Amino acid sequence: MPIPRSLTRRALLFAVAVFLCSALTFAQQQAASVGGRQWWQRAVFYEVYPRSFADSDNDGIGDLNGITSKLDYLKRLGVDAIWITPCFPSPQVDFGYDVADYENIDPMYGTLQDFDRLITEAHKRGIRVILDFVMNHTSDQHKWFVDSQSSRDSAYRDWYIWRDGRGPGQPPNNWLALFGGPAWQFDRQTRQYYYHAFYPQQPDLNWRNPAVEKAMFDTTRFWYQRGVAGFRLDAVDRLFEDPELRDNPIRPGLNSFGQPNMEPKYTSNLPEVHDVLRDLREVADGYDAVLIGETWTSNINGLKEYYGRHGNELQMPMDLMFATVNELSAPEFRRQIAAVDVSGGWPVYLLNNHDVVRSYNRYGDGQHNDQIAKLMAALYLTLRGSAIMYYGEEIGMENKDPESKDDVKDPIGKLGWPITKGRDGERTPMQWTDGANSGFSTATPWLPVPASAKTHNVESESKDPDSVLNFYKRLLSLRHTEKALLDGDYIALNADDPNVLSYLRRYKDDAVLVVLNMSASEQSITFDLSSLGLASSTAQIVLANRREHRLQRPLRSITLDPFAAYILKIPR
Numbered sequence: 001m002p003i004p005r006s007l008t009r010r011a012l013l014f015a016v017a018v019f020l021c022s023a024l025t026f027a028q029q030q031a032a033s034v035g036g037r038q039w040w041q042r043a044v045f046y047e048v049y050p051r052s053f054a055d056s057d058n059d060g061i062g063d064l065n066g067i068t069s070k071l072d073y074l075k076r077l078g079v080d081a082i083w084i085t086p087c088f089p090s091p092q093v094d095f096g097y098d099v100a101d102y103e104n105i106d107p108m109y110g111t112l113q114d115f116d117r118l119i120t121e122a123h124k125r126g127i128r129v130i131l132d133f134v135m136n137h138t139s140d141q142h143k144w145f146v147d148s149q150s151s152r153d154s155a156y157r158d159w160y161i162w163r164d165g166r167g168p169g170q171p172p173n174n175w176l177a178l179f180g181g182p183a184w185q186f187d188r189q190t191r192q193y194y195y196h197a198f199y200p201q202q203p204d205l206n207w208r209n210p211a212v213e214k215a216m217f218d219t220t221r222f223w224y225q226r227g228v229a230g231f232r233l234d235a236v237d238r239l240f241e242d243p244e245l246r247d248n249p250i251r252p253g254l255n256s257f258g259q260p261n262m263e264p265k266y267t268s269n270l271p272e273v274h275d276v277l278r279d280l281r282e283v284a285d286g287y288d289a290v291l292i293g294e295t296w297t298s299n300i301n302g303l304k305e306y307y308g309r310h311g312n313e314l315q316m317p318m319d320l321m322f323a324t325v326n327e328l329s330a331p332e333f334r335r336q337i338a339a340v341d342v343s344g345g346w347p348v349y350l351l352n353n354h355d356v357v358r359s360y361n362r363y364g365d366g367q368h369n370d371q372i373a374k375l376m377a378a379l380y381l382t383l384r385g386s387a388i389m390y391y392g393e394e395i396g397m398e399n400k401d402p403e404s405k406d407d408v409k410d411p412i413g414k415l416g417w418p419i420t421k422g423r424d425g426e427r428t429p430m431q432w433t434d435g436a437n438s439g440f441s442t443a444t445p446w447l448p449v450p451a452s453a454k455t456h457n458v459e460s461e462s463k464d465p466d467s468v469l470n471f472y473k474r475l476l477s478l479r480h481t482e483k484a485l486l487d488g489d490y491i492a493l494n495a496d497d498p499n500v501l502s503y504l505r506r507y508k509d510d511a512v513l514v515v516l517n518m519s520a521s522e523q524s525i526t527f528d529l530s531s532l533g534l535a536s537s538t539a540q541i542v543l544a545n546r547r548e549h550r551l552q553r554p555l556r557s558i559t560l561d562p563f564a565a566y567i568l569k570i571p572r
């Protein structure tokens with residue numbers, strides 16, 4: 001039946017009014033929360049791996065409507081922004097990190113209209129949406145590469161890195177791909193090699209070509225105009241390679257693919273990266289957007305460079321050194337926090353993401369896992385800086401690694417088996433209930449659900465006041481309301497203690513004291529808070545990962561049970 005014209009117009013006007021209202025509410029909420037800081041400095045980000053979050057159409061793979069249906073949960077949890085890993089059309093060789101079209105949504109995840117609805121609904125709840133920007137490489141199915149590969153004369157030939165071999169059957173140099181094998185793939189038709197830092201199906205873009213830069217920058221504008229609040233920049237250190245193609249130095253030993261270890265001297269972190277970041281930042285600033293970097297660095301100086309000399313590159317380079325501390329070590333965390341805290345840049349902390357084994361496994365001792373999960377949350381969510389959570393950490397999700405090579409989905413795991421089992425283990429379906437497929441889908445999920453879903457799931461944990469989930473909720477609420485946690489300085493205490501990490505967050509007369517026993521034995525720790533001008537007699541515990549505690553007043557010493565974590569408020 002044809003719809004009367006007047007009705008369509010009325011419907012349209014109504015839709016526009018609803019959109020404007022939601023946009024206004026969002027803008028008002030955000031303006032109210034800024035108060036001297038940028039919105040992203042106050043924000044807790046939450047990474048959503050769309051394949052695994054919520055499956056609205058029950059095909060075993062999560063989707064955008066699934067994410068939209070869980071926004072109320074995310075709001076109640078207390079996150080301010082979600083980062084969605086790639087949901088663009090893709091052959092899924094690297095599960096979306098091989099993009100075939102930067103300005104659309106993969107049908108397996110939904111449509112652009114679904115995306116718009118997700119943005120509108122997220123904004124209604126005061127949640128911003130960040131996308132993943134895979135800028136180093138495209139899929140080999142992207143139309144730019146298909147054209148580029150078609151002939152040496154293609155208009156897109158120079159959009160990628162094509163070179164002659166050193167000789168018959170010999171690649172241009174010794175560079176190895178990060179995901180195993182040589183970094184050069186021979187093309188029989190045009191008889192040249194193309195460069196790929198990751199899989200052969202992920203050819204590297206040539207960022208020395210201004211047309212590439214323009215097309216990619218326009219992509220960010222396309223999404224900003226749809227309401228996106230920023231990007232997480234994938235593999236940002238890999239954008240440029242040495243134009244002379246010099247061999248990378250070889251280091252002793254073999255990597256997990258059985259190949260020689262290689263120092264990425266000519267393939268990573270070239271100075272030209274920073275020129276691109278400055279320009280990309282200019283575009284982002286026009287939209288009040290944030291740029292978060294996937295910044296793998298081995299020391300603080302490397303990380304500092306990503307902020308830019310004048311703070312004009314990435315607002316949030318991720319401190320991935322912190323995310324890969326693999327033992328509960330008070331001195332190591334203390335050292336790292338101190339380094340980034342005085343770096344001059346705004347710190348960015350995370351413990352988990354879709355590429356690293358979940359912190360529940362990395363720090364858990366098998367006996368006190370939930371308590372340790374709360375301890376780690378109490379650590380990184382009370383530091384000065386922005387925090388990025390990973391879906392499921394708030395319910396204590398654990399890795400479920402594949403048991404045999406045949407079960408592996410991640411190509412890295414197939415190639416590196418059994419030394420590396422790939423990243424499937426940290427990408428399993430979100431655990432919503434204790435029911436079939438953990439309430440993620442009625443169909444068999446693309447990855448299996450860990451057995452711990454029976455106890456560690458949103459539904460059950462919501463009812464248990466002592467659950468990991470309820471601890472996170474209280475912690476996030478505290479983080480958003482305590483002035484000292486929002487804006488306070490970081491002041492390390494008891495700097496020589498090998499087991500207990502303790503610090504103050506202090507803003508004017510408000511102070512919050514955090515005390516974390518990172519050891520499996522009882523510890524006692526003494527404080528001299530009066531020397532800092534604080535009235536220790538009034539200290540109150542505002543959050544702890546244990547019910548029982550032995551707190552003496554005035555607060556001069558605390559005896560801590562194994563893995564105990566306390567957050568105390570010291571009122572003025």
Ligand code: NOJ
Binds near residue numbers: 094097134
């Ligand atoms: C980093 C992403 O986090 C990872 O999942 C991906 O495989 C590589 N970049 C290649 O895009």
